[in-house]
Amino acid sequence: MQGATLDRQSNPESVRGYAFYDWGKSAFETSVTTAVLPAWFAYLFLKANGLEAEILGRDMTSDAVWSVAVAIGALLVAIASPSLGVIADRRAIKMWWLRILTYLGAGSTIALAFAPLFDISLQWVWIFVMFLLANIGLNGAGVFYNALLPHMGTDDEMDAISNKAFAYGYFGGGVLLLIHLLMITFIVDGAGSNPSWLIPFVMASSGAWWLGFAMLTFKYVPEPEIENEMESLGINQSAKLAFSELKKTFSEWRKFKTLFIYMFAYFLFIDGINSVTALAGIYGISVLGLTTTALIATILVIQFVAAPCAIGFTKLAEATSTKSALTISLIGWVVVVTAALSFAPLELSQHSEYDFQYDWNEDTSEYDITVGETAFALKLSV
Template sequence: MAHYQYKPKVIKAWAFYDWANSVYSLVISTAIFPIYYNSVTTVNGSDQIEFLGATFTNTSLYSYALSTSFFLVALMSPLLSGVADFSGRKKSFLRRFCYVGAISCAGLFFFDDVDMIWLALLASILASVGFWGSQVFYNAYLPEIAPRRLQDKVSARGYSLGYLGSSLLLILCLALIEGHSFIGLEKSFATRLSFLLVGAWWALFAQITFRNLPEPVERKSIKWRTLTNGYRELRKFWIQLKKLGVLRKYLVAFFFFSMGVQTVILLASVFGQKALGLSTLQLISTILIIQFLGILGAVLFSKISEKIGNFKGLVLAIIIWLGICGAAFLLQRSDPNVAIKFYMLGGTVGLVMGGIQSLARSTYSKMLPEKGEHTTYFSFFDVTEKMAIVLGTFAYGFIEQMTGDMHYSALTLGVFFLLALLAMFYLKSSERISM
């Protein structure tokens, strides 16, 4: 594994990729696109869609598309991380996935009618693959560019930059959409134009990262045997997990709370629009609250981890998430104060969203052995997260499809957090936790 000398310029470049690619997470996967998708695919008050010979509710079909994208990433990331480790082309693969994601976001511009549902789903899947595929290589840089004592702060710095950058673009897109008549555009066109802006922002700002991140001078050519190296490394790692008790038990907890966290991030705006009847402006305002408090939350939980340790910090975050899911289940469209309560709930989500993500990444990084290819370790971490999201988004869509009520889907997410909490307490009771 390559270790690079600690350089502030490299740290800034690494963290700036969060600024570049987080616009996908916010504008495409969380805020504007899910709302736009739901409005385009709701025809004459009906949310039923015929697709591939079957009938789906529009939001459950979207959930299944997200599940598909994460399943593809889970299958691909071991292969690609093995290739990157062997060939020394970590930055090259980061760049390629970045461009796949950015171009796919821009491609959503052409989704202007329910008949183009295939394009919406395909571009959504490819954009998700591009984003999450690049994260495998991005995360693997962390233990190589920052000493262990600084990894919490560096990780939080990345998330904070991501929240700030994506929030700025979301505000610009919101101004474009809400002020569409002032500049002589149709609202649909202004909304689709925001997807082009996401693609351009992601690709252009990523150049700062690509220009300054290090890469080994030696670049080996890729051979056929290399293509399965990542899977072989994962198999070795799976066997090693029997000896790495703390890491194995932590990954179980990480699996369960990732099912909840990532599903909330991906489908919260759809829940607010469809289950609670909130307007686009109310939903995006809530998401902006989440983003700006997310900046504070990432830093806050970094400070909390310094005071009480990573383990207690994560337990605190999981308990708060459990309460969020319970509160979401109790929210009703008929409540005259539903918008205010949704804002308050969004603020709470913001405080713990960045905190739990940042702590989850840095806690795992601290648990890794000093020696070994960290890309392989983070590949397993990412595969675990992606499979959690596959099951989380599928369960969310399936329960809505069966019950016709998203409130029960939200309640299910609470069960995932409860299981994560039990896994964390089992980890504490069976292992000595010093973090």
């Protein structure tokens, strides 16, 4: 990073402030992206469209539409990130961009709660748009959040600081998810259903959690100093500078073969990790047939197992090397994800246990379709 002040002793208060950002934004990744929103989105999509809807000339299911939202958000950030990164290295704007993108992400997460205000045919569309914007905010903020790490301490402290932030994230996301699980389990009416306000509350509280703890980051993490900072440029000039620097960097790739190989590998494995994180929830609901409560409980266990493991990998890196610890974690991750592909729902013995139940209605001479225990109750006629 040209002109940046690096490799200075860490400030404990700043490190805690840095880690609290992970604590806050993990609520979006757990309660929203993985645990609750996939089921709510699938329910609203089914209620509005049935099993499939024609979008841009293609019949798409709810999980396919969900995947599109994730992909578009990631693609837009991937296109913009290199240019923003070049400018951020030459201007003291890392914290500024982190704020703006956090406001976008957390604000869009809170806005998910407003879906019930729209007609049923538009509720899933509102969620699609807000989830897309929230993902752009999350991934875009992640670019600048990660760019702050080299400024948080010396080279020898990087593993410990990074893993501390991961541990904070697992604990923070887990604490709020536990609260949401208790609410979904115990706040029910006489028929055993959750009140209509509960799921919107989960969305709004997740956004508020993200934004609230991000305020600690904004308060305690200073903008990194940049020596010989360049003057402020307009949008066109900034874009030209960014692309010229990128072109120059790529033209000299032979001088940095190891770095480019790592960047390519990182692109592949981080995209794989993010894809699994973003799609695991709707995979559990749509494919494995998990109930919302079971899905939340599973994620909750993962959160509290992963938190100490993040600290454990710091010890492993100290005992071996950072590369060895990374290699071990990636190999283990690939094995586990590959094994997960072999999962299939157990054969059900009772008609009422199926997610999609077809019952002949003698009065109307139609089939009633019940989309039930997976997430929310819904009846359709065909």
